[in-house]
Amino acid sequence: MHRIDLFLPRAALAALTLACCLSLTLHAQEIPPLPPKELKLPHVVLMSMGGTIASKGDTRLNLTNYGGKGMRVEPDEWVSDLPEVSLIARITTEDFRAPERERDAPFEHGSTHAHWYKVATRLQELANDPSVDGVVVTHGTNVMAETAWFMNLVVNTKKPIVFVGSQRPWTGISGDGPLNMYNAIRVAASPVAANKGVLHAMNQNINAARDVTKSSAYRVQTFQSIDVGAMGVADPDIVKFYLEPTRRHTFKSEFNIATLPDPAKLPNVEIAYAYTEVPGYIIDAMVANGVKGIVVDGTGAGSPAGSQMDAIKRAQAKGVVVVVTARTHGGRVQDTPRRRESGIIPADNLLPEKARILLQLALTKTTDPKEIKRIFDEY
Amino acid sequence: MPHTQRLLTLLLVLAAPVAVAAADLPKVMLFTTGGTIQSRASYRAKLHEYNDGPRVTPADILKDVPEASALAKIEVVEVSNIGSGGINTTLLLKLAKGLNAELAKPDVTGAVVTHGTGTLEETAYFLHLTVKSKKPVVVIGAMRPWSAISRDGPLNFYNAVRTAITPEAVGKGVLVLLNDTIHSARLVTKNNTYHVETFVAREIGPIGFADSDRVVFYRTPLTRHTADSEFDISSIDSLPQVDVVYGYQEASSAGVDALVADGAKGLVFADSSPEYRQAILRAQGTGVVIVQSDRKGSGRVLATDSVASRGVIASDNLNPQKARILLRLALTKTTQPRELQRIFNEY
Numbered sequence: 244m245h246r247i248d249l250f251l252p253r254a255a256l257a258a259l260t261l262a263c264c265l266s267l268t269l270h271a272q273e274i275p276p277l278p279p280k281e282l283k284l285p286h287v288v289l290m291s292m293g294g295t296i297a298s299k300g301d302t303r304l305n306l307t308n309y310g311g312k313g314m315r316v317e318p319d320e321w322v323s324d325l326p327e328v329s330l331i332a333r334i335t336t337e338d339f340r341a342p343e344r345e346r347d348a349p350f351e352h353g354s355t356h357a358h359w360y361k362v363a364t365r366l367q368e369l370a371n372d373p374s375v376d377g378v379v380v381t382h383g384t385n386v387m388a389e390t391a392w393f394m395n396l397v398v399n400t401k402k403p404i405v406f407v408g409s410q411r412p413w414t415g416i417s418g419d420g421p422l423n424m425y426n427a428i429r430v431a432a433s434p435v436a437a438n439k440g441v442l443h444a445m446n447q448n449i450n451a452a453r454d455v456t457k458s459s460a461y462r463v464q465t466f467q468s469i470d471v472g473a474m475g476v477a478d479p480d481i482v483k484f485y486l487e488p489t490r491r492h493t494f495k496s497e498f499n500i501a502t503l504p505d506p507a508k509l510p511n512v513e514i515a516y517a518y519t520e521v522p523g524y525i526i527d528a529m530v531a532n533g534v535k536g537i538v539v540d541g542t543g544a545g546s547p548a549g550s551q552m553d554a555i556k557r558a559q560a561k562g563v564v565v566v567v568t569a570r571t572h573g574g575r576v577q578d579t580p581r582r583r584e585s586g587i588i589p590a591d592n593l594l595p596e597k598a599r600i601l602l603q604l605a606l607t608k609t610t611d612p613k614e615i616k617r618i619f620d621e622y
Numbered sequence: 623m624p625h626t627q628r629l630l631t632l633l634l635v636l637a638a639p640v641a642v643a644a645a646d647l648p649k650v651m652l653f654t655t656g657g658t659i660q661s662r663a664s665y666r667a668k669l670h671e672y673n674d675g676p677r678v679t680p681a682d683i684l685k686d687v688p689e690a691s692a693l694a695k696i697e698v699v700e701v702s703n704i705g706s707g708g709i710n711t712t713l714l715l716k717l718a719k720g721l722n723a724e725l726a727k728p729d730v731t732g733a734v735v736t737h738g739t740g741t742l743e744e745t746a747y748f749l750h751l752t753v754k755s756k757k758p759v760v761v762i763g764a765m766r767p768w769s770a771i772s773r774d775g776p777l778n779f780y781n782a783v784r785t786a787i788t789p790e791a792v793g794k795g796v797l798v799l800l801n802d803t804i805h806s807a808r809l810v811t812k813n814n815t816y817h818v819e820t821f822v823a824r825e826i827g828p829i830g831f832a833d834s835d836r837v838v839f840y841r842t843p844l845t846r847h848t849a850d851s852e853f854d855i856s857s858i859d860s861l862p863q864v865d866v867v868y869g870y871q872e873a874s875s876a877g878v879d880a881l882v883a884d885g886a887k888g889l890v891f892a893d894s895s896p897e898y899r900q901a902i903l904r905a906q907g908t909g910v911v912i913v914q915s916d917r918k919g920s921g922r923v924l925a926t927d928s929v930a931s932r933g934v935i936a937s938d939n940l941n942p943q944k945a946r947i948l949l950r951l952a953l954t955k956t957t958q959p960r961e962l963q964r965i966f967n968e969y
Contacts, residue, residue: 448825454840471840472827480924485809485826485939486841489790578835591838620836 285376285432287332288369291318292362292390293340294383296409296420306461309412312343316413324413325425332376332432337365354386356506362390363397363500370400377403377431379424384408384457384465388443391452392597395441395492396604396622397500403436404493406443406452410463419446419463426477433482439474440492449475451488453622456572456594469573470592491621498604510535510606514595515551517541517570523554530557535610536564536602539587540595545569545576547587559586564615566602568595578616588616648731648787650694651724653717654680655745656703657738659764659775669816672767677703682768683736687776690783694731699724706738706763709745711861717745718752718855725755732758732786734779739763739812739820742798746807747944750796750847751951751969752855758791759848761798761807765818774801774818781832788837794829795847804830806843808969811919811941824920826939846968853951862887862953866942869893869917875901882910887957888949892917892942906933911957913949913966915942925963935962 291297297318298310318336328334339362362380369375382390391406398404407427409420427444430436441452445466454468475484491497503509513529515521515537529537537558539547545567547555555565568590569576576582576589590598598619605618654660660683662675680698684691701717702708717735724730737745746761753759760782764775778800785791785799796807801818809823822828830839846852865881866889867873873895881889882904888911891898902912914923915937923929925936937945945966952965 468827470827470831471829472823473825474841476825476922478922478924480926483922483938484844486806486829487844489839489842575831575833575838577833 284330285332286374287334287428287431288337288375288378289318289321289334289428290337290362290365290378290380291340292380292382294381294387294408295412296381296407296424297340298412299414300412303414303416306411306415309414315340315343321413321424325421328425328428331425332428334428339365354383354390356509359390359393360500360503360506363394366394366398366404367400367500370398370402370404375402377405377433377436379405379407379427379431381424382406382408384410386596388452388456388466388594389596389600391441391443391455393600395452396496396601397498397503398441399494399496399499401438401494403431403433403439404441405431405436406441407445409445410461410465422447426482430477430482435482435484438494439484439487442474444477447477448473449477449482449484451492453488453490453492453593453597470575496622497608503604504607510603512536512538512599512602512606514538514540514599515547517546517548517551519548520550521548523551526551526554526558530554530561530563534558534563535606536566536599538590538595538598538602539565539567540570541567541576542570544571544574545582545589555585555587562610564588564602564606564610564612566590566598566615566619568593568598570595586612588612588619591619593619647693647695649729650696650783650786651721651730651733652680652683652696652698653701653720653733653735654683654698654703655701655706655709655713655717655735655737657706657736657742657763658767659683659736659738659762659778660703661705661767662769663767666769666771669766669770672769673705675767675769678768679703683775683779686768687779690780694783694787696734696783704738706741706745709738709741714745714748715855715858715861718749721749721753721759722755722856725753725757725759730757732760732791734782734786735759735761736779737761737763739765739800741943743807743811743821743941744943744947746796746798746810748947748951750807751851751853751948753796753848754851754854756793756849758786758788758794759796760785760791761796763800765800765816765820777802781837785832785837790839791837793842793849794839795843797829799832802832803828804832804837804839806841808843808845808847808944813919851969853954855951858954861950864888864890864946864949864953866890866892866915866946867898868942869895869898871895873897878902878905882908886910887953888913888946890915890937890942890945890949902932902934909957911935911949911953911959911962913937913945913962915940915945917942925967930959930963933959935959935966938966940966 297316299314300309405427407423411418413420423445430444443450443455450468450473457465458467459465474486511534513534541547566588575592605615660678661672663672664674742763762778762782766773768775782799798805798810800821805828809826812820813822814820829841863886865886875897878901890913913935922939923936
């Protein structure tokens with residue numbers, strides 16, 4: 244049965260309500276006390292990688308130009324703002340934000356491979372820690388699907404790891420952050436979320452890291468799995484899954500953060516967009532810069548532009564592995580005889596930014612096209 | 623009759639290579655019930671009201687799509703050849719029992735069912751709950767008649783046979799396949815009156831695709847179905863009457879009372895109306911079970927305390943027509959609201 248009741252025994256509920264009320268009366272802004280140990284609430288680690296959900300605006304109506312120096316939400320502030328979570332899980336926090344930046348610094352500059360490694364290593368430690376039941380990771384929404392997908396491939400665990408963010412800052416009017424955070428903690432605390440790979444939970448939907456993508460710049464329903472839909476919901480009554488992924492992930496993955504090469508040695512892979520008369524020299528420049536692989540985001544069913552074909556052949560002649568995705572961002576690139584002949588590997592229905600990460604990892608193991616094709620078929 | 627015997631031997635020898643080849647192929651049972659996929663119109667461009675040509679027989683399907691017979695040894699069980707509006711309890715039970723009998727045979731790999739698209743999701747969900755096998759059952763239809771320009775039926779049929787013999791399709795419950803897209807019978811619904819992309823699963827989405835290179839699955843359904851279902855129709859010849867009541871502004875309760883008077887054992891409400899309150903209490907007073915579903919087409923009805931305190935069952939995200947199917951089967955087991963709610967939570 245794939246559901247969990249969130250209702251606690253009545254005595255425990257009364258004790259907790261009393262504890263929360265007392266604490267709120269005495270120190271309105273204080274973090275609620277940890278529930279008594281005998282309650283055996285799940286232990287959820289709340290890891291901040293920052294993001295809009297970790298940002299404040301100068302006014303409630305500032306929904307676009309928030310964050311920056313002095314405008315960040317500390318991880319413990321989330322917990323004190325959401326006393327309700329103390330009925331669901333025992334929360335501890337970890338701070339994996341990039342250093343505080345100036346207000347006009349570029350967004351999400353913390354999303355480097357080196358930073359991913361640090362986070363993945365810590366996630367693996369938490370996964371191995373028997374006292375931890377689940378992890379929630381906050382992230383800026385722009386590239387969170389990439390970070391989640393990387394973790395989905397290299398952290399070997401059956402425990403829920405749930406990525407969450409928000410479209411409006413923590414201080415925004417009708418902010419989506421608080422409910423997203425509350426629900427992500429519920430998902431991470433839920434036994435039904437185990438064994439499903441890294442999850443993404445926003446706007447009451449639960450998606451798989453493999454398939455989810457940001458589809459709208461500002462709307463709260465931005466995260467969608469274009470081809471296959473959500474797997475479950477975090478509704479007021481229960482966290483419920485209707486589907487689970489069939490592709491390899493987390494504990495079924497052959498990649499492991501502990502055995503990956505140093506981040507500086509992770510094979511370099513770039514993405515080349517396909518459009519009418521795109522010059523081939525972009526691909527030549529990538530090769531000259533030492534890429535080991537190129538993802539061509541092809542037109543239609545995954546066709547590089549005609550003007551890219553010669554450059555692709557030159558790249559392949561130098562041992563660069565070429566993978567093709569479809570810029571339609573829905574539907575699979577299929578395995579066809581002509582494509583096999585061209586030596587270009589179809590990326591199934593992965594988005595180019597996700598195909599890039601998988602290819603980087605695949606290239607740490609092999610450069611054999613057949614083997615890389617297998618990896619794209621299985622993950 | 624030595625002559626006959628010799629002739630038989632000769633025939634057997636001649637037929638041997640073919641027989642061996644056919645024996646190597648997996649066996650797929652084709653159950654046909656009819657629908658647009660088995661309809662013919664008087665001219666090719668006629669994409670509506672296409673019942674003016676002779677019906678398409680199972681043999682016609684096999685003859686028109688010889689590629690399918692190259693993949694599998696296809697044997698036919700003709701259940702009916704009618705539109706989906708005519709499918710009734712008798713036919714549903716006949717279909718489910720027939721599938722159970724065939725799928726129990728070790729040499730059968732899977733089954734394909736043709737069906738009209740209008741109520742296809744109801745039959746597929748009924749089979750999802752009553753077929754006692756992990757073997758793939760693929761329900762198909764077509765949005766354009768078999769006679770039409772750019773008809774979708776042949777590819778849907780070919781893809782269904784491919785899916786029925788795909789090992790990864792085992793254990794995923796009853797599948798609905800049109801337009802290259804594989805849906806779980808639990809989640810799928812018809813979303814458009816005429817277009818080929820009509821079948822969708824709204825927020826949850828499809829579980830796989832039948833593409834030219836590969837039949838591919840991305841998801842496994844988690845609610846209970848087929849081999850894991852508690853419903854057994856093997857000795858059942860009829861099912862309790864359950865009807866659906868639509869909800870809208872100022873809806874009259876007269877229809878509710880009339881259905882109860884007609885002998886309904888359960889009522890599924892697609893949304894509600896203040897007018898229904900008293901009628902629901904009257905219905906419950908006579909033992910009628912009430913399920914609350916919704917007309918929006920996506921999202922769950924929550925089993926809240928207020929719903930439970932009124933003895934009403936929440937349909938989860940089952941649409942009204944599917945909640946009706948589940949309630950009919952559930953009522954063969956219990957009329958206890960708590961137990962019925964458990965069933966709606968699990969299936």
